[in-house]
Amino acid sequence: xxxxxxxxxxxxxxxxxxxxxxxxxxxxxxxxxxxxxxxxxxxxxxxxxxxxxxxxxxxxxxxxxxxxxxxxxxxxxxxxxxxxxxxxxxxxxxxxxxxxxxxxxxxxxxxxxxxxxxxxxxxxxxxxxxxxxxxxxxxxxxxxxxxxxxxxxxxxxxxxxxxxxxxxxxxxxxxxxxxxxxxxxxxxxxxxxxxxxxxxxxxxxxxxxxxxxxxxxxxxxxxxxxxxxxxxxxxxxxxxxxxxxxxxxxxxxxxxxxxxxxxxxxxxxxxxxxxxxxxxxxxxxxxxxxxxxxxxxxxxxxxxxxxxxxxxxxxxxxxxxxxxxxxxxxxxxxxxxxxxxxxxxxxxxxxxxxxxxxxxxxxxxxxxxxxxxxxxxxxxxxxxxxxxxxxxxxxxxxxxxxxxxxxxxxxxxxxxxxxxxxxxxxxxxxxxxxxxxxxxxxxxxxxxxxxxxxxxxxxxxxxxxxxxxxxxxxxxxxxxxxxxxxxxxxxxxxxxxxxxxxxxxxxxxxxxxxxxxxxx
Amino acid sequence: xxxxxxxxxxxxxxxxxxxxxxxxxxxxxxxxxxxxxxxxxxxxxxxxxxxxxxxxx
Numbered sequence: 001x002x003x004x005x006x007x008x009x010x011x012x013x014x015x016x017x018x019x020x021x022x023x024x025x026x027x028x029x030x031x032x033x034x035x036x037x038x039x040x041x042x043x044x045x046x047x048x049x050x051x052x053x054x055x056x057x058x059x060x061x062x063x064x065x066x067x068x069x070x071x072x073x074x075x076x077x078x079x080x081x082x083x084x085x086x087x088x089x090x091x092x093x094x095x096x097x098x099x100x101x102x103x104x105x106x107x108x109x110x111x112x113x114x115x116x117x118x119x120x121x122x123x124x125x126x127x128x129x130x131x132x133x134x135x136x137x138x139x140x141x142x143x144x145x146x147x148x149x150x151x152x153x154x155x156x157x158x159x160x161x162x163x164x165x166x167x168x169x170x171x172x173x174x175x176x177x178x179x180x181x182x183x184x185x186x187x188x189x190x191x192x193x194x195x196x197x198x199x200x201x202x203x204x205x206x207x208x209x210x211x212x213x214x215x216x217x218x219x220x221x222x223x224x225x226x227x228x229x230x231x232x233x234x235x236x237x238x239x240x241x242x243x244x245x246x247x248x249x250x251x252x253x254x255x256x257x258x259x260x261x262x263x264x265x266x267x268x269x270x271x272x273x274x275x276x277x278x279x280x281x282x283x284x285x286x287x288x289x290x291x292x293x294x295x296x297x298x299x300x301x302x303x304x305x306x307x308x309x310x311x312x313x314x315x316x317x318x319x320x321x322x323x324x325x326x327x328x329x330x331x332x333x334x335x336x337x338x339x340x341x342x343x344x345x346x347x348x349x350x351x352x353x354x355x356x357x358x359x360x361x362x363x364x365x366x367x368x369x370x371x372x373x374x375x376x377x378x379x380x381x382x383x384x385x386x387x388x389x390x391x392x393x394x395x396x397x398x399x400x401x402x403x404x405x406x407x408x409x410x411x412x413x414x415x416x417x418x419x420x421x422x423x424x425x426x427x428x429x430x431x432x433x434x435x436x437x438x439x440x441x442x443x444x445x446x447x448x449x450x451x452x453x454x455x456x457x458x459x460x461x462x463x464x465x466x467x468x469x470x471x472x473x474x475x476x477x478x479x480x481x482x483x484x485x486x487x488x489x490x491x492x493x494x495x496x497x498x499x500x501x502x503x504x505x506x507x508x509x510x511x512x513x514x515x516x517x518x519x520x
Numbered sequence: 521x522x523x524x525x526x527x528x529x530x531x532x533x534x535x536x537x538x539x540x541x542x543x544x545x546x547x548x549x550x551x552x553x554x555x556x557x558x559x560x561x562x563x564x565x566x567x568x569x570x571x572x573x574x575x576x577x
Contacts, residue, residue, distance in 0.1 A: 015551075016547065016550075016551065017547065017551065020547065045525070045528075046524065046525050046527075046528025046529065046532075047528070049528055049531075049532045053532075053535065221521050222521065224521050224525065224529065225521035225522060225525050228521065228525040228526075228528050228529040229521060229522050229524060229525035229528075230524045230525065230528050274543060274546055274547060274550075275547075277539070277543050278540075278543035278544060278546075278547055280539075281536065281539040281540040281542075281543050281544075282540065282544075284536045284539065284540070285536050285537070285540050288532055288533065288536045289533055289536060289537070292532075440546065440550055441546065
C-alpha cells in the first residue's frame, strides 16, 4: 500500500459489467421494494407511472449521465470526491465547499439506513427459526417489531444491536477490500442473486390462489388492480408529481455523490452513456416489475383492498416488517418465502449502504492522502458514533429527521448544484463532448436542451414548492412532539458540526496539497 | 383490474423491459467483441509518467 501523503495508484473497475452492477446495486435498495409500491398506490395507482416516467426521463437519466461524466472526468485528475470534482468543473474557491454535500449527504443516509438494513438481517435469521411464524394479527407483529427495536416495555435492544454490529462490520470489511476486490466482487455476486430472489417472490405472489373463500374478491387480479388501476384525476394534483420526482431521486441514487465517486474509477475512454442507462434500467426493473408486483398485491390478497389502504398509509417500514411477515404466516411455505424476502431486502440494503461510504473513503484517500487502513478506521469510528443516534433515539424521531435531511432534502439540492455546474458553468458544449468521450451509443440531441434547461428547472420547482409548503414546519420542528424537539435540535447541531468539520478538512487538504492537476 | 390498469401495467413493463433488453444486449455484444483485445492494466509507472507529463505541459 502506498505511503500516506504520496499520490497513490487509484483503483479501477476491472470489468464494465462490474461497474454497471455496482451502480445498479447502489440504486436498488429498500426503496424499490417498500417505498415505490406505497407511493404508487397512494398517488393514483397506474396513473402515478405518468409523472414517474416523466421524472425518470427528464430528471433521473440526465442526472445519471451528468454524474457519471463528471465522476470519470474527476478520476482522470486522480480525484474521486465531490469537493475536488466540483473544483475541476467550477473554478471558484467556493466549489470545494459546496462539494462537501456530496460526501456528507450519503453518510447521513448511512447513519440510519444501516440500522434498518440490520433489521432485515435480524428478521431473516428469525425467519429461519420461525420466531414470528406463530403470530396471526397485525397487532402482534407490531408488538414484536417494537420489542425488537427496544421500544416496548418488555423490549430489549440487545438482539437488534448485535445484528447492527454484524451488518456494520460486513459493510466496513467490504469497503476495506476496495473497489474491485470488495464492491465490484460483491455486486457481481449479489445482484444476480437479488434478481433471482425477486423473481421467485414475484412469481409466488402472482400465482397465489384466493386464500379466503368468504372473500372471493381478495385475489391477485384485484391486488394488481389496487396497484395499477389509474386514477387519472390525481394527475391534476401537484403533490403526485412531487412524489414521483422524489421517488426517482431516492431510487436512482442521484444527487448523493455516490455515482460521482464510483465513476471516478473508470478509465478516460470508458463509456458512460450506455453504462449509466444500463444501471438505470436494471434499477427500474427491480422497482417497477418486482417492487410493483409483490408487496401491495400480496397485502390485497390476504387483507382485502380496504385494509390495504390502511397498510399503505402506515408506511414502508410497517409494510416490510409487519405486513409481510404476517402474510408469510398465512402463506403455504411461508417460512421459506420469509427468508427469501428478508434476504432480498438485506442484499439490496448492503449493496446500497457500501456505496454510501465510498465518497468519504475517496475523499480521505484522494484529498487527505490517507492510507486505506486509516481512512476506513476513521470513517468507521465516525459512523459508529453517529449510528447511535437513530438506534437510541428511534422513539424521539431522530431516524426520521436524518431521513429527511439525507434522503430527501440534500439529494435534491445537490442534484440541482450538479446539473447547473455541468450545464451552465462548465458549459453544455464541453459537457456534451465529455459525455460522448468513449460513448458506445449517442444521446439524442434533445437532451442538450433537457440537461441545460428542463432538469434544473424541474428540480428548482421541487425546491421552491418544498420551501413554500414545508420549510417553516421543518425548521421549527412543528412535525415533532414538543418533548422530542430538544433531541432533534441536538442532532441537527451535531450534523452542522460534522459539515463544518468536513469543510475544515477540505480547507486543510487544499492548503497542504495545493498543486491540483487540471485537464481542462 | 380494469382495462385501464392492464394498459398502464403492460406499457410500464414494456418500457422498462425494452430498455433493459436494449442496454444489456448492447453491453454483452460489445463485451464479446472486445474480448480479443489485451486487457488494459494501469501500473504505478503509468501513473507517475502521466503525472510528470501533466506537470511539464
